[in-house]
Amino acid sequence: MRTNASVHPGDVDLRPLSARSVVLSLLLGAHPPGLAVKDLVRAVEPFGVGGSTLRAALSRMVAAGDLRRTDSVYRLSDRLLARQRRQDDAVHPRTRAWDGDWEMVVITATGRGPAERADLRTRLTACRLAELREGVWLRPANLRRSLPGGLDEVAQHYTARPDRAGRALAASLWPLGAWSATARSLLGHIARTDRPADRLTAFAAVVRHLLADPVLPHELLPDDWPGTELRTAYTAYQGELANTLPQHALGE
Secondary structure, three states, rough: OOOOOOOOOOOOOOOOOOOOHHHHHHHHOOOEEEEEEEHHHHHHHHOOOHHHHHHHHHHHHHHHOOOOEEEEEEEEEEEHHHHHHHHHHHHOOOOOOOOOOEEEEOOOOOOOOHHHHHHHHHHHHOOOOEEEOOOOOEEEEOOOOOOOOOOOHOEEEEEEEEOOOHHHHHHHHOOHHHHHHHHHHHHHHHHHOOOOHHHHHHHHHHHHHHHHHOOOHHHHOOOOHHHHHHHHHHHHHHHHHHOOOHHHHHHO
């Protein structure tokens, strides 16, 4: 039996933020995700990114397809708009009341190469499905979302009611204790962090962690599950960031 995350209890994944990372963090959290260069210059300054460094990063990001430039306004590319949608869904997942049903996806295609198998695994994991055994993926049917396009060409999708107790099954599919411990560590780190650059780094780790939350029905979660608390903290931080950005850049 496999789990779908390599989270170790209490680990806090703090990655140093480059100028590119700062720009992406700001734009991924902005709605709409676009800022004029003069506004970006002011926005990145509290995070230790100077104007010349910013402009060099923006040029590289446009060349790499991360950003689109229209006149003096930089916006996320279509690829990164899709990433923003995944991030938004991680922070505000769309759920429905759970009636005990589970989604089950059974891979039926054979002869696929390693790259195809890895891509399919990534897409199914992004849908918060977990692999029970080779080629059999499932999760509680409590999410409002579509499965990846083209999935019917390689798999069959079913609704099932496993004989195994739901809470025990969920605990075997996802490392719930490790996820919870890391979330608690992140919350503690956030409470101790004051510098803008350190807070941005910490909340970037929060977003990555929320992307790995299986978003289970409360009936299947351990007691004191910190998912809602972590989402509330990140939502408050988004408001904190929004107050530092020009208001005209956040409307329209």
